[in-house]
Amino acid sequence: MKASPQPITLLVTGGTLDKDYQATSGELIFSETHLPKLLEEANSTLPIKLNVLMLKDSLEMLDSDRQKILDACLESATDRVVITHGTDTMTDTALFLKNSRQLTDKTVVLTGAMRPFQLNQSDASFNLGTALMAAQLASSGIYIAMNGELFEASQVSKNRQQGIFELHT
Amino acid sequence: MKASPQPITLLVTGGTLDKDYQATSGELIFSETHLPKLLEEANSTLPIKLNVLMLKDSLEMLDSDRQKILDACLESATDRVVITHGTDTMTDTALFLKNSRQLTDKTVVLTGAMRPFQLNQSDASFNLGTALMAAQLASSGIYIAMNGELFEASQVSKNRQQGIFELHT
Amino acid sequence: MKASPQPITLLVTGGTLDKDYQATSGELIFSETHLPKLLEEANSTLPIKLNVLMLKDSLEMLDSDRQKILDACLESATDRVVITHGTDTMTDTALFLKNSRQLTDKTVVLTGAMRPFQLNQSDASFNLGTALMAAQLASSGIYIAMNGELFEASQVSKNRQQGIFELHT
Amino acid sequence: MKASPQPITLLVTGGTLDKDYQATSGELIFSETHLPKLLEEANSTLPIKLNVLMLKDSLEMLDSDRQKILDACLESATDRVVITHGTDTMTDTALFLKNSRQLTDKTVVLTGAMRPFQLNQSDASFNLGTALMAAQLASSGIYIAMNGELFEASQVSKNRQQGIFELHT
Numbered sequence: 001m002k003a004s005p006q007p008i009t010l011l012v013t014g015g016t017l018d019k020d021y022q023a024t025s026g027e028l029i030f031s032e033t034h035l036p037k038l039l040e041e042a043n044s045t046l047p048i049k050l051n052v053l054m055l056k057d058s059l060e061m062l063d064s065d066r067q068k069i070l071d072a073c074l075e076s077a078t079d080r081v082v083i084t085h086g087t088d089t090m091t092d093t094a095l096f097l098k099n100s101r102q103l104t105d106k107t108v109v110l111t112g113a114m115r116p117f118q119l120n121q122s123d124a125s126f127n128l129g130t131a132l133m134a135a136q137l138a139s140s141g142i143y144i145a146m147n148g149e150l151f152e153a154s155q156v157s158k159n160r161q162q163g164i165f166e167l168h169t
Numbered sequence: 170m171k172a173s174p175q176p177i178t179l180l181v182t183g184g185t186l187d188k189d190y191q192a193t194s195g196e197l198i199f200s201e202t203h204l205p206k207l208l209e210e211a212n213s214t215l216p217i218k219l220n221v222l223m224l225k226d227s228l229e230m231l232d233s234d235r236q237k238i239l240d241a242c243l244e245s246a247t248d249r250v251v252i253t254h255g256t257d258t259m260t261d262t263a264l265f266l267k268n269s270r271q272l273t274d275k276t277v278v279l280t281g282a283m284r285p286f287q288l289n290q291s292d293a294s295f296n297l298g299t300a301l302m303a304a305q306l307a308s309s310g311i312y313i314a315m316n317g318e319l320f321e322a323s324q325v326s327k328n329r330q331q332g333i334f335e336l337h338t
Numbered sequence: 339m340k341a342s343p344q345p346i347t348l349l350v351t352g353g354t355l356d357k358d359y360q361a362t363s364g365e366l367i368f369s370e371t372h373l374p375k376l377l378e379e380a381n382s383t384l385p386i387k388l389n390v391l392m393l394k395d396s397l398e399m400l401d402s403d404r405q406k407i408l409d410a411c412l413e414s415a416t417d418r419v420v421i422t423h424g425t426d427t428m429t430d431t432a433l434f435l436k437n438s439r440q441l442t443d444k445t446v447v448l449t450g451a452m453r454p455f456q457l458n459q460s461d462a463s464f465n466l467g468t469a470l471m472a473a474q475l476a477s478s479g480i481y482i483a484m485n486g487e488l489f490e491a492s493q494v495s496k497n498r499q500q501g502i503f504e505l506h507t
Numbered sequence: 508m509k510a511s512p513q514p515i516t517l518l519v520t521g522g523t524l525d526k527d528y529q530a531t532s533g534e535l536i537f538s539e540t541h542l543p544k545l546l547e548e549a550n551s552t553l554p555i556k557l558n559v560l561m562l563k564d565s566l567e568m569l570d571s572d573r574q575k576i577l578d579a580c581l582e583s584a585t586d587r588v589v590i591t592h593g594t595d596t597m598t599d600t601a602l603f604l605k606n607s608r609q610l611t612d613k614t615v616v617l618t619g620a621m622r623p624f625q626l627n628q629s630d631a632s633f634n635l636g637t638a639l640m641a642a643q644l645a646s647s648g649i650y651i652a653m654n655g656e657l658f659e660a661s662q663v664s665k666n667r668q669q670g671i672f673e674l675h676t
Contacts, residue, residue, distance in 0.1 A: 501550065
């Protein structure tokens with residue numbers, strides 16, 4: 001542990017975490033990222049560089065989007081990167097980043113939420129807390145922080161029935 | 170990182186995190202711990218052993234309480250311990266545990282909240298997320314996880330004016 | 339005003355008010371009515387007879403459903419009836435009840451919400467408060483209580499762009 | 508019921524409804540009124556004239572404060588007045604207004620909350636909904652709207668043990 005925390009890049013890509021209910025349409029939509037509000041509620045004093053790359057449902061994410069995320073990781077001036085991402089294809093993006101073999105010197109942690117931050121009783125704040133701490137403490141690699149656990153990119157899959165992440169069987 | 174998460178002991182001692190507003194008195198009181206509800210909202214799949222030691226405002230915590238916390242750490246079957254604690258004397262308890270020199274093989278992380286979990290916009294879930302991740306990743310020692318950062322017990326103090334924890338100057 | 343409040347029948351039919359976010363599907367669904375929880379939070383001491391008729395999106399409501407609502411109004415032992423209902427066809431049901439000409443002795447107030455009660459910052463509690471008070475104070479007739487206002491069934495329409503109810507122009 | 512709602516004066520005096528938790532002190536304090544936020548969440552379209560008279564715990568309210576409230580009622584250009592007020596002396600203020608015999612042409616409804624609006628699961632929105640509807644529908648007089656019920660000023664007292672308002676026994 002360093003005397004003072006290293007800067008962390010926080011890449012926002014959307015996902016359930018950042019959705020909100022739109023009253024006129026009755027649907028869950030993206031309007032803006034809620035990460036600044038979440039970090040303020042959390043009283044975070046971390047030196048975070050926020051970078052909103054996109055606000056996308058991860059089911060609609062293309063490889064060109066993943067390339068954009070990879071580029072942002074490479075261009076980030078920090079060795080510590082947290083990425084908010086939809087849970088449905090979070091493992092795909094994690095593998096894309098890992099298989100690029102271009103991020104070997106960075107600690108990259110993907111996280112998200114099963115319930116939007118803007119709704120009551122969301123898991124967003126807890127998950128971001130775990131991801132930001134993992135980014136500070138884990139050795140270089142590509143990780144997913146969900147359900148309180150830290151998974152290596154190649155070892156995890158989403159159990160859609162239960163809505164949790166778990167090690168490959 | 171292990172293939173499967175190690176069990177974590179979660180010692181509850183009270184503090185702002187677990188207070189709630191009592192309508193009839195108009196005061197903030199302790200009724201029960203809200204940690205199980207917090208962990209459920211967070212979709213935690215961690216193997217957590219919850220142990221409610223006391224529900225106390227940390228300003229009222231005595232050395233006999235701190236001894237009780239130390240005993241619970243020693244008696245815990247796990248190497249990973251998270252303690253929820255009021256913020257006002259969190260550093261005192263951390264130093265008490267450190268100075269006992271009896272926990273050298275364990276990773277002990279204290280955390281809490283500036284705003285009760287039961288109120289809106291609390292930092293409780295974020296903080297517990299950081300503490301549980303730190304307990305899994307940090308080497309043995311006594312730590313405080315607040316504001317997204319991880320501090321060693323002997324290096325941190327609470328800035329009461331700003332309501333944040335920071336390194337000693 | 340009577341010395342003691344008269345009993346009120348509360349007919350639940352669903353609508354946005356009673357929807358909740360389902361994490362595994364990422365959709366807003368009906369699981370159960372949240373009216374008991376809402377009334378408990380509100381510290382209501384009203385003698386309410388709760389009757390869950392259905393949990394339907396009002397866009398899927400058929401005339402057979404409206405007949406069921408009318409029957410429940412007729413069968414209710416009280417002169418005061420509040421109906422929770424989706425906003426999209428709330429005026430249709432209000433007119434259905436009015437045109438039946440069978441409820442001339444009862445005060446019937448429809449209400450709902452633009453944002454589910456289970457989400458943060460919902461209008462559900464406010465709207466139900468207005469509806470329950472209107473049911474106690476208004477003379478017999480079929481009304482809609484939304485946006486703080488009380489509208490007669492034949493005089494109101496929903497402005498879908500703005501998500502509010504207003505008098506016919 | 509009029510074709511269009513009459514203007515309503517909303518006098519803010521403080522009380523639990525408008526308190527919020529202050530993290531640095533750990534106490535419930537007044538910073539600003541939250542009525543505009545409450546009305547926005549409620550999607551209120553009522554023509555409300557908001558007037559923040561004071562932000563006081565009602566246990567600290569003096570007769571000079573009550574005179575100030577009476578003056579504001581008299582000076583209001585509307586016949587419909589809603590007053591937010593702490594619950595502990597709400598009945599005292601209601602009687603003060605009634606005994607002045609100067610408001611015989613106005614409908615004045617006092618309301619408040621047992622749990623602050625800024626905390627989760629508050630009764631504030633429900634109560635304000637009932638009060639605003641009662642102000643529109645009740646004949647002239649001084650009333651208290653709490654727990655879903657409407658009480659005449661001279662007939663009600665607060666049951667402090669249960670935290671509810673009830674008719675005199």
